[in-house]
Amino acid sequence: YELTDFTLDFILIIGASTAFFIGLLAIFENDIKKIIAYSTISQLGYMVAALGISAYTASFFHLFTHAFFKALLFLCAGSIIMSLNHNQDIRMMGGLKEKLPITYKCFIVGTLCIIGFPLTSGFFSKDLILLSILSKENTISFVAYNLLILSSIVTTVYSLRLLYFVFHGRYKGKDLDKISEQSFLITIPLITLSVLSLISGYMIEFFVSMPIFIYGISSMPYDGFISFIISGIFSALTLTLFLGYYIFLKIYQKKWSFKNNLINSLYLIIKSKYKFDEFFIICFLTIKKISIIFAYKFDITFIDNMLVNGFPKQINNFSRILKSTSTGYIYHYAFSIVFSIVVIIGIILMRIL
Numbered sequence: 322y323e324l325t326d327f328t329l330d331f332i333l334i335i336g337a338s339t340a341f342f343i344g345l346l347a348i349f350e351n352d353i354k355k356i357i358a359y360s361t362i363s364q365l366g367y368m369v370a371a372l373g374i375s376a377y378t379a380s381f382f383h384l385f386t387h388a389f390f391k392a393l394l395f396l397c398a399g400s401i402i403m404s405l406n407h408n409q410d411i412r413m414m415g416g417l418k419e420k421l422p423i424t425y426k427c428f429i430v431g432t433l434c435i436i437g438f439p440l441t442s443g444f445f446s447k448d449l450i451l452l453s454i455l456s457k458e459n460t461i462s463f464v465a466y467n468l469l470i471l472s473s474i475v476t477t478v479y480s481l482r483l484l485y486f487v488f489h490g491r492y493k494g495k496d497l498d499k500i501s502e503q504s505f506l507i508t509i510p511l512i513t514l515s516v517l518s519l520i521s522g523y524m525i526e527f528f529v530s531m532p533i534f535i536y537g538i539s540s541m542p543y544d545g546f547i548s549f550i551i552s553g554i555f556s557a558l559t560l561t562l563f564l565g566y567y568i569f570l571k572i573y574q575k576k577w578s579f580k581n582n583l584i585n586s587l588y589l590i591i592k593s594k595y596k597f598d599e600f601f602i603i604c605f606l607t608i609k610k611i612s613i614i615f616a617y618k619f620d621i622t623f624i625d626n627m628l629v630n631g632f633p634k635q636i637n638n639f640s641r642i643l644k645s646t647s648t649g650y651i652y653h654y655a656f657s658i659v660f661s662i663v664v665i666i667g668i669i670l671m672r673i674l
Contacts, residue, residue: 323375330461333373333454337465337472340366342595344475348482349592352409353398356483360435361391363472367450370465376453382528383446386521390434390442393514397428400503400511401487408494411483416492420500425488427511432484434518436477436565437558440550442522447473448553449525452542470557477565482573525549 322328340363347359364387371380402409404421418425434443451473454466502508529543543549553559590596646657 329373329375331373333370333461333465336366336369336371336373337468338366339363340370340472341468341475344472344479345591346594347479348475349588350479351412353401353411353414353483353487354395354409356411356479357391357394357398360394360476360479363476364391364435366472367447367469370469371450371453373465374454374457374462376450378528378531379446379449379453381531382525383450385524385528386434386442386446386518389514389521390431390518393427393511393518394431394435396507396511396514397424397431400424400507403503403507404500405494406496411486413494414487414492415490415494416488416497417500418488420497421488421502423502423508423511427515428484428488430515430518432480436480436562437473438562439554439559440522442518442520444553444558445522445525445549448549448556448558449529449543451556451558452552456542470561473558473561474565474568477562478569478572481566481569485569485573 343359343366344363347356347363350356350359364383368380368383368387371377371383401414401417401421401424404417404424405414408414430441434441437443437447451466451469454462454469525543526546593599646653
């Protein structure tokens with residue numbers, strides 16, 4: 322893994338492109354669980370990108386922090402779905418911050434962590450990955466770094482969109498009066514995960530210095546806790562928060578629309594999940610047709626008809642011929658003996674002469 326540069330570069334690009342392109346899907350998704358699921362895949366892209374530069378500790382650190390705030394977001398989504406009688410469409414939500422105050426505050430914590438707001442866990446782990454990739458100073462790393470910066474903007478947009486559609490604005494569903502916060506069995510885990518999401522990033526020094534692999538550990542661009550925070554606040558990750566917030570306001574609150582055929586085409590492509598489902602269906606149907614043809618030509622025609630059933634049929638045909646020669650009449654056997662003797666004598670005479 323470490324001895325091939327192509328493999329590492331390939332992993333780096335796969336991780337960075339996954340973080341960006343899967344994040345785009347979350348912007349146009351309306352199912353609350355699918356949005357968070359796409360977000361999970363996007364964050365996994367950060368971890369894989371870190372593996373592509375041998376920053377194993379940074380990747381593991383983001384896995385650690387991400388576990389808390391993503392679990393928090395998923396459980397918040399579960400609390401919302403249960404309170405809304407299993408409705409998962411965010412277009413039918415809105416104005417729930419008064420009805421679900423604990424879930425709302427916990428959801429804000431998870432949102433701040435995933436967008437990398439300063440001093441949250443996502444701020445430490447995401448910025449460490451970005452700084453590690455930027456420190457490589459080569460073309461592939463530069464491309465991956467820019468993809469991850471764009472991914473951070475996308476993360477801010479879909480996270481704020483989700484928060485706004487669910488908790489702000491006007492409620493668009495039914496039976497608003499029946500909506501209430503869940504029991505302490507739900508809210509206590511949310512509060513616990515909120516605390517862990519906020520403080521887990523402060524274990525950065527432990528992860529940076531932890532030799533989890535004996536070979537290929539990349540040195541982390543970490544010069545101390547305070548200096549890391551100061552540099553992180555003035556880094557590109559913080560800038561993405563402002564850019565993402567600006568784009569969010571333009572698109573969702575001020576109803577910013579694009580009247581452009583190219584933009585509309587890109588929107589349709591993203592909305593269709595890049596046609597991956599159709600691509601997989603086409604591949605499946607193609608493989609199925611090839612399998613049917615191969616099974617018919619090879620399995621049925623060759624193996625069944627020629628080998629399994631063919632040989633016994635030929636043996637049966639040959640046995641019928643032999644059977645027809647066994648009539649039971651003496652003069653038939655006498656003729657066969659005389660004919661055989663004549664043939665044998667003829668062969669002997671041909672060899673003598």
